[in-house]
Amino acid sequence: MPDLKLPMRFSLISALASMFMAISGCAAPYSKNTAFNAASYPGIDPVLGESLYPDEAAIAEEIADAIEQSIRKQYASGNALRDAHPKAHGCVRAEFHVLPTLPDKLAKGVFIPGKTYQAWIRFSNASPDAAKADIKRDARGMAIKLLAVPGEKIIGGEAATQDFIMINHPVFFANEPGRYRSLIQDTNSGSFFKKLHIPFALGAKGTMIALSLNTRISNPLQARYWSMVPYQLGLGADRQAVKYSARACSAERDPMPDHPGHNFLRDALKNSLKKKDACMEFLVQPRTSNTLLVEDSMTEWKEADAPFYPVASIRIPEQVFDTPEQNKFCENLSFTPWHSLPEHKPLGAVNRLRKVIYEQVSRVRHEMNAAKRQEPW
Numbered sequence: 001m002p003d004l005k006l007p008m009r010f011s012l013i014s015a016l017a018s019m020f021m022a023i024s025g026c027a028a029p030y031s032k033n034t035a036f037n038a039a040s041y042p043g044i045d046p047v048l049g050e051s052l053y054p055d056e057a058a059i060a061e062e063i064a065d066a067i068e069q070s071i072r073k074q075y076a077s078g079n080a081l082r083d084a085h086p087k088a089h090g091c092v093r094a095e096f097h098v099l100p101t102l103p104d105k106l107a108k109g110v111f112i113p114g115k116t117y118q119a120w121i122r123f124s125n126a127s128p129d130a131a132k133a134d135i136k137r138d139a140r141g142m143a144i145k146l147l148a149v150p151g152e153k154i155i156g157g158e159a160a161t162q163d164f165i166m167i168n169h170p171v172f173f174a175n176e177p178g179r180y181r182s183l184i185q186d187t188n189s190g191s192f193f194k195k196l197h198i199p200f201a202l203g204a205k206g207t208m209i210a211l212s213l214n215t216r217i218s219n220p221l222q223a224r225y226w227s228m229v230p231y232q233l234g235l236g237a238d239r240q241a242v243k244y245s246a247r248a249c250s251a252e253r254d255p256m257p258d259h260p261g262h263n264f265l266r267d268a269l270k271n272s273l274k275k276k277d278a279c280m281e282f283l284v285q286p287r288t289s290n291t292l293l294v295e296d297s298m299t300e301w302k303e304a305d306a307p308f309y310p311v312a313s314i315r316i317p318e319q320v321f322d323t324p325e326q327n328k329f330c331e332n333l334s335f336t337p338w339h340s341l342p343e344h345k346p347l348g349a350v351n352r353l354r355k356v357i358y359e360q361v362s363r364v365r366h367e368m369n370a371a372k373r374q375e376p377w
C-alpha cells in the first residue's frame with residue numbers, strides 16, 4: 001500500500017522552503033565578507049524594548065552576502081529581479097492623506113494632520129519565483145513610498161522618501177538572527193535531508209506561521225496588510241513602539257475568478273483602476289504594554305489588547321499603470337524600512353537585519369542591470 005502521507009510531507013517541506021525563501025531571501029552557501037562595517041549596524045533602544053542578539057551585525061552580513069551570491073548565480077544571464085517579492089502586480093500612483101485631526105501621540109513624523117503626500121505603491125507576490133501563477137498560495141506584499149518628505153532620513157540622507165512595507169499577515173515566522181541563518185542554510189541546501197530539518201529549525205510556532213502566510217487573494221486592493229514588525233513613532237521622551245496596517249475602505253470583495261489567468265492579480269488591479277478610484281486606510285497600532293514584545297515578531301499584538309487607529313486615507317486614483325515605462329520604473333525602485341525619518345525608526349532584530357540585507361541586495365540587482373539606483377523625488 002503506498003504511503004499516502006508522503007506527498008503531503010513533501011508538499012509541506014516544499015511549501016515551507018518556498019515560503020521561507022520568499023520572505024527572507026534565498027541563498028547560496030556563504031562566503032563571509034570580512035569587510036563588513038559593524039559600526040553602521042543599527043543601535044538599539046532598550047527603553048522601547050530592543051535588545052541585541054549575539055553577533056547580529058556579522059550574521060546580517062553573512063545573510064546579505066549569501067543572497068548576493070544567489071542573485072548573481074540565478075540571474076547570471078541578466079535582468080536581475082528582487083530576491084524576495086520579484087513579481088509585481090503593478091506600481092500605482094497614490095495619494096496619502098493624513099487625517100485632519102489626530103491625537104497628539106500619533107501626530108508624529110509624516111503624520112502631520114491634514115497633510116497630503118504623493119506616493120507610489122508596489123503590490124507583489126512574495127515567492128522568489130517570479131513566474132509563479134497568482135492562484136497558487138503565497139504571501140502578498142504592499143510597499144508604500146511617500147514622496148517629497150522633508151528631513152534627513154536614516155539612510156539616503158536627504159532623499160525625499162518614507163517607505164512603509166507590509167505583508168497580508170500580522171506576524172513573521174522567526175525572531176532570532178542565528179536561527180535565521182540556519183534556516184537559510186537548510187532552505188538552500190541541495191540536500192533533501194537538510195530541507196527536512198526546516199520545521200525543526202523554524203520550531204512549531206514558526207512552522208505554523210510560515211504555512212499560514214500562504215494565502216489566496218482575489219484583488220490586491222482588497223487584502224489587509226500588516227507591518228509584522230514594529231517601528232518607533234516620535235522622538236524623545238514620548239516616543240513609542242507601533243505597528244502598521246493597511247486595509248480597503250469598504251468590505252467589498254471580488255469573487256475568486258473561475259478560470260484565473262496566470263497574472264490575474266495584475267488584471268484585477270488593472271480592471272479596478274480602469275473603472276474608478278480605490279480607497280484604503282492606513283492604521284497605526286501603538287504598543288499598550290511592555291508585555292507586547294518588540295523583539296518578538298512571531299507573537300501578534302492582539303487588537304483587543306492594542307487597538308489600531310486610522311491615521312491616513314490612501315486614494316489610488318483611476319489610472320493606467322501597466323505600461324512598459326512604468327513597469328521598468330517599478331522594477332528599479334528600492335523599498336526598505338530604513339528609507340525613513342528617525343521618527344519612524346524600524347525596531348527589532350528582523351528590521352535591523354533588513355537594513356544590511358535590503359541595501360546590499362538592491363545595490364547588486366541595480367548594478368547587474370546597469371540601472372541607476374536613486375530615490376524618486
Ligand code: HEM
Nearest residue numbers: 023024025082083084085122141143165166167335361362
Ligand atoms: C530578515 C528578514 C527579511 C529578509 C532577509 C528579507 C529580504 C528581502 C529582500 C532581499 C527583498 C528585496 C529587496 C530589493 O531587492 O530591493 C525584500 C523585499 C520585500 N520584503 Fe522582505 N525580508 C525580510 C523581512 C520582511 C518582513 C518582516 C516583511 C513584512 C512586511 C517583508 C516584506 C517585504 C516586501 C513587501 C518586499 C517587497 C518590497 C518591494 O515591493 O520592492 N520582509 N525582502
